[in-house]
Amino acid sequence: MKIKIILAWLSLALISGCAASSTRCQIEGYLGPMEIEVRSQNQRITELRVLSHEDTAEIADPAFAEFIAQVLEYQTLQIDAVAGATESCQALRRGIEQLLKRQGFTDEQCFRPLPETPVKQEEPLKTYDVVVIGGGGAGLTAAVSAAQQGASVAVLEKTGSLGGNTIRATAMYNCVDDALQRPLNIADSEQLFFEETYNGGHQKAKPELVRILTSQADEGLAFLQELGLQIDTVIDNCLGGEHARGHYSKAHNGTDFIQVLGDACAREGVDLYLNTKAEALLQDDSGAIIGVTAAHERQTIQFEARRGVILATGGFGYNVEMRMHYDQSLTGDLLCSNAPGTLGEGIVMAEAVGASLMNMEYIELYPMADIYDGGLHNSIPNAINHGILVNTQGDRFIREDAGRDELAEAIRSQEHGFVYSIADDDFSTLQEDRDFLEGLVLMGQVVKADSLDELARLLDLDPVLLNTAIADYNRSVEAQNDPRFHRKTLINKIDHPPFYATAKTVTVHHTLGGVEINERTQVLNSQKQPIPHLFAAGEVTGGIHGANRLGGNSFPDCIVFGRIAGTEAARN
Ligand SMILES: Cc1cc2nc3c(=O)[nH]c(=O)nc-3n(C[C@H](O)[C@H](O)[C@H](O)COP(=O)(O)OP(=O)(O)OC[C@H]3O[C@@H](n4cnc5c(N)ncnc54)[C@H](O)[C@@H]3O)c2cc1C
The missing domain is CATH 3.50.50.60 (FAD/NAD(P)-binding domain)
Structure with a gap:
């Protein structure tokens, strides 16, 4: 194995014989509390440790290691945050500064200028x-x-x-897959996939x-499987798509x-x-x-x-x-x-x-982003296929299975620039989806109510508009015809309490x-x-x-x- 990962040392040896200080504190990290420890000796930082944090480990852990290595090497907090983990590193920097000051460091000692000359020589x-x-x-x-x-x-x-x-x-991977699609009665072909992609892109692609x-x-997916990727048997429809051909890995x-x-x-x-x-x-x-x-x-x-x-x-x-x-x-x-x-x-x-x-x-605006940070992960599972969108008055305003560009434009033009995604208790049969949603309810990111009137009250929507919009939609599902917005995927009515709602907005997503x-x-x-x-x-x-x-x-x-x-x- 020849992989070469360029990493710096994470700690310096303690200099024996001198008085040392060590302090710990809990600070606010990017996604939650973070506990750190700082040791110093004779106004030199000797050890820095992140004891716990709630930021995304795959991104934050290597960034913390790199940031700490540089602080120790250059003995200053004037180190750039690691690209890709800026907020996490900035939080770490604030915490280290706080602890160093408790150990008697001045501003000048915390933020010493970086050395002019490079410390390491690289092969040119x-x-x-x-x-x-x-x-x-x-x-x-x-x-x-x-x-x-x-x-x-x-x-x-x-x-x-x-x-x-x-x-x-989210890592949905589209490909035609007869073995998984046929048992689910999903009619698909390479030609349909081509047409949906090319026409969906308004024929501007090559x-x-x-x-x-x-x-x-499909060969691409087989290549990944040969490398060891395990694929789930779920086939899903993407936001803005008409045919379910989305595969997921186990994670x-x-x-x-x-x-x-x-x-x-x-x-x-x-x-x-x-x-x-x-x-x-x-x-x-x-x-x-x-x-x-x-x-x-x-x-x-x-x-x-x-x-x-x-x-x-x-x-x-x-x-x-x-x-x-x-x-x-x-x-x-x-x-x-x-x-x-x-x-x-x-x-x-x-x-x-x-x-x-x-x-x-x-430039793609994703139409169903989390309202507080533009992320994609805290949605009601399957809400697009099984639920509807309403504006801040409580009325539907678009066919929810429209293309992403159409959805995004419609959401941007709503008052306040956000809308609610609404679903009922039939959103999923999977226990993991239900557990996930309950977690979002507990965190206050999804609102849950036993009746539509209660939901309207909690979200400050017009209850008459909301009830009418949902009754209309339910009739469309029964008739398999949505005369108002011409939605095609009319899978289930919204009539089984509890009802769930979460605010959604647009986010810059893909260029x-x-x-x-x-x-x-x-x-x-x-x-x-x-x-x-x-x-x-x-x-x-x-x-x-x-x-x-x-x-x-x-x-x-x-x-x-x-x-x-x-x-x-x-x-x-
Ligand atoms: C939240 C989110 C969810 C998504 N979900 C899906 C989904 O479910 N299905 C789907 O098909 N697509 C999805 N997408 C889109 C998809 O993830 C991306 O389009 C795709 O992963 C891009 O891969 P890439 O390798 O081209 O670029 P990236 O994965 O972005 O990798 C580019 C790399 O290049 C590095 N780099 C940049 N400049 C330099 C430089 N000068 N020198 C050295 N390195 C450099 C970057 O640091 C980065 O690591 C999603 C995107 C986001 C943001």
């Missing part, structure tokens, strides 16, 4: 067959695929951990890429996708460089891409790529300036579901070497545009010719989803095009 040049930029779903898939072709591979990841947006995802996505998604989120891909990279001997931010693509005189310049701990490293560089840096949803450049309405006031590292750097690097960009103006590629994932220039030795896969690319994305299509996008990119680059 590293050579590989293939260099992948970005350690999310697309990048890791490309890395495994290239290594399976016998190439030596490096993955550069700017944050302290793998995963990007992929690890945050049809040849949509054809590849929809015809190879029902992106963590096990990243775990399986990371393990496969390790097995295949891929070298992984964390905290290593690609800054520019290197070109030779002919215009071919020959490598990447990257920054690691204030050092510059050149990565030479003998066969190809693969861009897999994800989208730019978190970059307010960049998204407003393409859509003025997407101001910083909007919530965003993305990882903070989703800044579009790969697109900027590609543009600098002449890449053509496409579909940049299409549909990016670098233009061809069927071999080669990045094209403005003359639509491949830029030699430059490939791209995943959310950094445009032309796969068009103007509107079918939920559950990004995971196959990453895997299908990641595999092609890795294979093509390795064979280059």
Whole structure:
């Protein structure tokens, strides 16, 4: 196993013979209380420990390790928060400062200037067959695929951990799967999948890429299963989709996708460089891409790529300036579901070497986000298929199975910019869904009531409007015809108390545009010719989803095009 994770030491030895101080405190972390311990001796910080926290472990743990290592090394809190875990690191910094001050540190001692000269010397040049930029779903898939072709591979990841947006995802994976769909009477085909994707994207995607996505998604899932991913037998319909073809892993989120891909990279001997931010693509005189310049701990490293560089840096949803450049309405006031590292750097690097960009103006707003942080995870399970949406008066305002873009626009135009998702007790037969929902009720994120009048009272809705809207909807379910909004998925009436409701709003979710590629994932220039030795896969690319994305299509996008990119680059 040759995986190389660049990590610093987490603690310094205590200097014997001097008086030492040690204090602990509980502070408010990003997602809950956090307990930390700080030791110092002679105004030097000797040990820092996070004893407990409630932030997302996969993201926060490596970030804390990196942050602590740097504080100890440079003896200052003037360390940048780790990208991807900014809020968690800022909370940790506040706690350390508080404890240091209790131990007699002054402001100047807490915030000493960083040393001018770098402490560590890095090898200036590293050579590989293939260099992948970005350690999310697309990048890791490309890395495994290239290594399976016998190439030596490096993955550069700017944050302290793998995963990007992929690890945050609900991780629905669309593909046609007769074995699971047929017993559930779900009629589906590659052609239907193609049409729903291409037409749902308002025919703005490149049809040849949509054809590849929809015809190879099943092979992509089989590839993941071969690597060890366990797939659940549930088949689900995504928000904004008409056919249930969404698969989940056992964890029902992106963590096990990243775990399986990371393990496969390790097995295949891929070298992984964390905290290593690609800054520019290197070109030779002919215009071919020959490598990447990257920054690691204030050092510059050149990565030479003998066969190809693969861009897999994800989208730019978190970059307010960049998204407003393409859509003025997407101001910083909007919530965003993305990882903070989703800044579009790969697109900027590609543009600098002449890449053509496409579909940049299409930026997806997810219409059913949690109102307090723009996340996706605290919804009533199955609410879109089994429930309805009402505005803040209590009336329906749209067919709930509309496309994401239509739903988002309708929600944005409602008074106060948010709506309620409402369901009754028939929302799910699964005990785990029921337990999950009760948890949300306990946390105050979902309101539960024994009658519609009570629900209206709790949410300050007009009870007459709410009762009328639901009675109308129930008649539509009976008649299998919704004359008011023409909703097609009329599965069950809302008539079994208790009733549940939660507030939902829009969040900046996915950037549909990016670098233009061809069927071999080669990045094209403005003359639509491949830029030699430059490939791209995943959310950094445009032309796969068009103007509107079918939920559950990004995971196959990453895997299908990641595999092609890795294979093509390795064979280059
Ligand atoms: C909350 C949420 C839920 C979602 N749910 C689903 C779902 O259920 N199904 C679905 O299909 N899609 C879903 N999506 C969309 C999907 O997760 C993403 O489109 C997809 O994971 C993107 O993968 P990627 O590999 O292209 O980018 P990412 O996973 O974002 O990885 C890109 C990586 O590149 C790194 N990077 C960026 N710039 C640099 C640089 N200069 N140098 C080095 N590294 C760099 C980043 O730090 C990051 O780790 C969801 C998205 C979100 C945010």
